[in-house]
Structures are given as C-alpha cells and as structure tokens.
Amino acid sequence: MNEILNFGAQFFTPDNLYLDWFTAVLLFFTGVYCMASSRNMLRTLLGIEISSKGCMFALLSAGYTIGNIDFAQAVIMIMIGIEVVIVAVGLGLIIRSYAQKGNLDILDLKNLRG
Amino acid sequence: MTHLAILISMVITSVLAAQSRNFIYAAMWLALLSATVAVAMFNMGAPWAAVFELSVCAGLITVLFAGTASMLGKGTKYAQNERRFMKYLPLGLFAFGVCLWYITYPYAALLKPSQITQTTPMMVGDIIWQLRYKDLIGQICMFVAGVLMVKAFFGRVKDE
Incomplete structure (x- = not known):
C-alpha cells in the first residue's frame, strides 16, 4: 500500500512531464474533434480555443520542467495576445457571414468574395 | 494530488465546453477551462502568464463568445447534423487516451528535464x-x- 502511495505522490506532481504532456495532448484532441465534427463556425472557433489551451499547457510544462519558466511565460503571454486577435477576427467573420447567409455553416464561406 | 485534480478538471471542462448545446454555456465552460489553466500556471510558478490567462482568456474572450452567441440568438443552433458526432466525444477521448497511454508510456522515462545553463537569469x-x-x-x-x-x-x- 505504501508503495502505491509513494508512486502516486511521485507520479502526480508538476515535475512529471509525461502526465502534463498527456493532458495537453488530450486537450488538443478535444479541440480538434470539436473542429472536425461540426460545421458550425462558432463551434470551430471553440475548438481552436480548446486546442490552444493544450498547446499553452504543453509550453508551460516544458518551461517548468527545464527550469526556465520565465521564458515560457513570455511566450505564453505573446500567444494569448495572438489568440485574442484570432477570436476577434473569427467572431467578426461569423457575425458578418450570418448577416449575409443567415446561417453559420462553414461550407458557405466557399462563396465569399472580396 | 492537487496537480492531478487540476489536470482532470482541465480535461472535463474542455469536454463540457465542446459538448454544450447552448453556446453561452459553452463560453462559460471555456472560461472555467481558462481559469483552471490559470490555476495550473500559478501552481507551476508562472504568475504573470496566469494573470494574463485569467483576465484575457477567462474574461475578454468569454465576453466576446457570449456576446456573439446572444447576438445571433437562435442562429447558433444551426445545422441539423451539427451534434451528430459530438456525443461520441467522451468515448473517442477515452479510446484515444488509452491508445496514447499504451503507445507512449514505455517511452515516458525518456522525457527527463534537460538542464539549461542560464548565465544570467532574466x-x-x-x-x-x-x-x-x-x-x-x-x-x-x-x-x-x-x-x-x-x-x-x-x-x-x-x-x-
């Protein structure tokens, strides 16, 4: 019993890079599944957000493990800024497309003209 | 064990955000996911990134999503087949997780932290x-x- 507890205490810590990356990959998979399984543009954008959370957590975990968390923080802060731009532009595109087409089908974007 | 609880709540909130039928609820689950990631950042010693995550992702992006969803109203419920595959997400995630664990766990020992020699801490x-x-x-x-x-x-x- 003590061996199991010791294993748990050692395994489930932030030092365990494998567990963190495993979770990051699961988050990424959830986001990609969300993007791939729906034609709704809002849900696609939601999938992008969930995937980016996975990437962000992988970056954070790598920075923590190699002892260079400040560098990881800097990259994550820049990533968050870019994420906001993507969401703002994506939502603008969605609202505009809905005003013109009356639905949120991503396949309707094929007909976009400048 | 706190770290394990954070990781599990991250996965659960992401699945709930992806599966929510109502997009305002989905935005709320996404905000909770961002808050959980922010807690993980605080836990791992990255307070600046956590503050950014909490204020921008859990705040601003949630407001943008919820505002758009409420602006579009019933339009967000578009697509008959939209949620056809979404109900299989937990099952697919579990199967993917088991396969990933089975394939990658033998190599887990290779993931050891490499030492970075920082001349001057910045x-x-x-x-x-x-x-x-x-x-x-x-x-x-x-x-x-x-x-x-x-x-x-x-x-x-x-x-x-």
Whole structure:
C-alpha cells in the first residue's frame, strides 16, 4: 500500500512531464474533434480555443520542467495576445457571414468574395 | 494530488465546453477551462502568464463568445447534423487516451528535464523586450491586421 502511495505522490506532481504532456495532448484532441465534427463556425472557433489551451499547457510544462519558466511565460503571454486577435477576427467573420447567409455553416464561406 | 485534480478538471471542462448545446454555456465552460489553466500556471510558478490567462482568456474572450452567441440568438443552433458526432466525444477521448497511454508510456522515462545553463537569469519583461522583441513586433502586426480585418467586415459601404 505504501508503495502505491509513494508512486502516486511521485507520479502526480508538476515535475512529471509525461502526465502534463498527456493532458495537453488530450486537450488538443478535444479541440480538434470539436473542429472536425461540426460545421458550425462558432463551434470551430471553440475548438481552436480548446486546442490552444493544450498547446499553452504543453509550453508551460516544458518551461517548468527545464527550469526556465520565465521564458515560457513570455511566450505564453505573446500567444494569448495572438489568440485574442484570432477570436476577434473569427467572431467578426461569423457575425458578418450570418448577416449575409443567415446561417453559420462553414461550407458557405466557399462563396465569399472580396 | 492537487496537480492531478487540476489536470482532470482541465480535461472535463474542455469536454463540457465542446459538448454544450447552448453556446453561452459553452463560453462559460471555456472560461472555467481558462481559469483552471490559470490555476495550473500559478501552481507551476508562472504568475504573470496566469494573470494574463485569467483576465484575457477567462474574461475578454468569454465576453466576446457570449456576446456573439446572444447576438445571433437562435442562429447558433444551426445545422441539423451539427451534434451528430459530438456525443461520441467522451468515448473517442477515452479510446484515444488509452491508445496514447499504451503507445507512449514505455517511452515516458525518456522525457527527463534537460538542464539549461542560464548565465544570467532574466525577468519576464526583459525576455519579452530584449530576447523576443521580434515576436512582439509580429504581435503588433497581428493586432493591426486584426483591427483592419474587423474594420473591413463592419465598414460602412458608400452608395455609388
């Protein structure tokens, strides 16, 4: 019993890079599944957000493990800024497309003209 | 064990955000996911990134999502087949997780932290402004491009 507890205490810590990356990959998979399984543009954008959370957590975990968390923080802060731009532009595109087409089908974007 | 609880809540909130039928609820679950990631950042010693995550992702992006969802109203419930595959997400995630664990766990021991020899420890601000200033310039360009795109979407068209 003590061996199991010791294993748990050692395994489930932030030092365990494998567990963190495993979770990051699961988050990424959830986001990609969300993007791939729906034609709704809002849900696609939601999938992008969930995937980016996975990437962000992988970056954070790598920075923590190699002892260079400040560098990881800097990259994550820049990533968050870019994420906001993507969401703002994506939502603008969605609202505009809905005003013109009356639905949120991503396949309707094929007909976009400048 | 706190770290394990954080990781599990991250996965659960992401699945709930992806599966929510109502997009306002989905935005709330996404905010909770961002808050959980922020807690993980605090836990791992990254307070600046956590504050950014909490204020921007859990705050601003949630407001944008919820505002858009409420603006579109019933339009967000578009697509008959939209949620056809979404109900299989927990099952697919579990199967993917089991396969991933089975394939990658034998190599887990290879993931050991490598030692970085930092000659002079740098603060976050120094890293951003000195070491990664090109990223910062790129970010500013993206902001400008984003503003121009939003302006192009909602710009007033002059009648000819």
